[in-house]
Amino acid sequence: MPELESLPQEVKDQLAGIGTPDVVIGLTSLKSADDLTWAADAGKSGLNVLIAYPGGGDVIEFQPISGVRLLRYPVSAPERYFNAPASIFGSFLEVLQISQRLDSKACCVWNSGPQTSSAGIFAQMTQPVLEQKFDLVVANYIQAKWGALVNSSIICPLTRALYGRRIQFPMAVDLAFSSRMVARLIQSDPGSRLPRAQHWIATEAICGGMQICQAALPMEPPRPPESADLSSILAAVLSRIFSDLDRNASFWQRSAESQFVPIFGEFQIKEQDEVTVDVQQLIETFQLGYRNLTEIWGLALSPATLMELKKLVRVSPAEFRVADDLWVRVVFEFALAHRQRAINREHLLRAMTPLYLAWVASYTLQMQGPSAESFQNRLERLALTYENHKPYLLSRWRWPDRFNP
């Protein structure tokens, strides 16, 4: 399969004079020299490290550290590879190419910026590759009751139900790869002829039969950029997931029960992370959506689902609950509508925002108060509902018909 090469000659010339590092660490953004100084601490782990950082402006002055080399690389235009804001998914094709050219044993792509101890973090990320032959290490961030709810309500349980792997943050933006995985990601996809790195990395690894693990990191999941609104984030994330469903249909339709994915390190949970959520406003947004978006929802959702939503509009805020099976059906039916191209896909996915907010409102109401169950148990029940309802998605995927219950 052809590989795509986007490194300029100047970088290739520089690489020719560099030996083989143990690890290539690729920073995908750089705000100041402090970022580099932080990353360079990785050299204290005793590994021979090359830090590749994005550039285009002035060369950054840097105090040399033993065992650490720096390389500046030009950033590819994100829209070349991603149909989503670069800051959500990152762009790291160049880093992978550098790693492959240098024949490094592991490659770590870091999107999250400086954290506590870089030596600890990079060791955590790369040791499973260097010492245990894993192909993909996915960051496992601190899990919080109110954090990363798009992940908790859709990405994580959907990945688990469809692809059969229990990865806490399947769309983590901090990743480490074996050379085998790097080689796969820079190959072009037979269909799109674009690098596989443009796809959702976790499912790419699952479908490619790669060994996957998670690295528990003492940091919260990266927040989406301030400039991005919820609708665009939701649309970008769902677009990526749903598009992959089409591409990987022959895999996920034959994958059955889910399997655990090992975690290295001490994972952390913030059960008591209380925040103030304006539930009333979320519910009103849902009700407004019901009034204005029924036509679009009608193209995606089955009559039974619409009926449930109609009932939901009428209930008092205190009784407002989105049942797990209703929520899962909503997600699955939007996935089906996305496949069927019932309407413009962007419009379709944005129309899901009020429904998502309804789920957040319901979740908030359930999780508030001292008697609330542990959020982990709550989300585990949701994940099981996704798994139990997978046959529903399968049947409607395999035999599309507008005449549904």
Next chain:
Amino acid sequence: MKVPGSATDPLWFKDAIIYELHVRAFFDSNNDGIGDFQGLTQRLDYLQDLGVTCLWLLPFFPSPLRDDGYDISDYLNVHPDYGTLADFGAFLEAAHERKMQVMIELVINHTSDQHPWFQRARQAPAGSAERDFYVWSDTDKKYPQARIIFTDTEKSNWTWDSVAQAYYWHRFFSHQPDLNFDHPLVLEEVQKAMNYWLDLGVDGLRLDAIPYLVERDDTNCENLAETHAIVKQLRRAMDERHANRMILAEANQWPSDVRAYFGDGDECHMAFHFPLMPRIFMALRLEDRLPVTDIIAQTPPIPATCQWGLFLRNHDELTLEMVSDDERDYMYLAYSNDPRMRVNVGIRRRLAPLMENNRRRIELLNSLLFSFPGTPIIYYGDEIGMGDNIYLGDRNGVRTPMQWSADRNAGFSRATPAKLFNPVVMDPVYGYTAINVEAQQSDSSSLLSWMRNMIALRKIFQVFGRGTIKFLKPANTKILAYLRLWEGEAILCVANLSRFPQPVALCLDEFAGMKPIEMRGYVEFPLISVQPYPLSLGAYEFLWFELHKANLGVPTAQVSEKGDKYA
């Protein structure tokens, strides 16, 4: 370095869904009444949406068109009616962009009598290199054992040429003289033509009339060792320069004879399974599985890198050459009550009229096409149930314009109707006002929607294209039941060939403990045990099941199960 094809898997053709079409009949972009490459390119989205993955184009080369383009007068160009080479290139690129491979015809047994090679040969002195491009004789009695193929029009395989003052050899029409493959320059020229199209990016070549390349005394001039040597040489030449391409053999022969065209994986990648096709129709009409199981039993294994090409209907007649005399008589009685439906040794009708427009019969036959071992080939228009016109000559009745809509000329062309290359079908049942793409696209219960769903379903399971087949033998012979097996995957297919509901008990004890899941609706059926597995099927109904281990598909994790959640 080899020139890569558009596919990355060398065995792409095993998973393909091939769609056969004639550029002339598909869509007319310039309103001259004849379909063209620009028109075909405009309709690629339709084909992508249908789900087909490979387009097989009937001959589009310059030709006098006395045999629908199989009489080629220039191997290296496009017939001006259909556009230009640039149009072809744009089409090819657009098809590849949509992840579709393209297969074209390589008609090498014969040329048109208008080909410059033949015109040169008849003028050249006997024994000269130019003359010997074709097969000549002073007598028309040579090779008497060779049968005549077009029995309706030809009385001999030899025709007198007054310019050359000699007879020339032709296995098909008299205006199609056979090339002489004993002449090394002929093979050289054929290889040039092959490389020309492969270099342009074509993914597959259908070798037309392949058994007849070489003639020898005291033989029937079919399937000779020398012919196989030619095919091997073409394959070698292809493999030397090109990667991930495919050759499909048209050899209307018995399976044991066709088997030889796969060689040891060093001749053709694919070959049509001609004898299977009429037997599917026969089994349906007789409501008995025997004709199908019998011919599959007679089909020898083929190399792992090879594949059968399966079809229900194509651009030719439903050929009855590979059946017994009794079987042929039965087929004529069953499927061609009007003598105009017959041509040569076959029946010139499309699928829907052969099924008397019975939707369940059409679906049943397509379910067999999609689940038998091989690559399915769909003939254009059959996905919407197009009809035919038996009042047109030769096989033109099944080569009418594609019916896109209820507009003038079926939406095929804006030309004056009289200018169309063939009239559109206009009868009340199959006419374009009743049967057309536009109507069926907006109808989720249409045959087109059904075909699209079936194609998508088949594409999920590689076992259909790559697996083995094992027939079950239930007592009720109106039931055709078989297993498709590949790399641990097992699919059970059951079809009722009868027009009435039928019970059946299947012996599935080797799968005891497994759970059948009906594939279209993902519906779980009762577990299989060592006892016969009972099923009831409605008229012409078919069922496909995935066989799963009983404990799969049910999530086992517990809500509070923390111990094994983290390593």
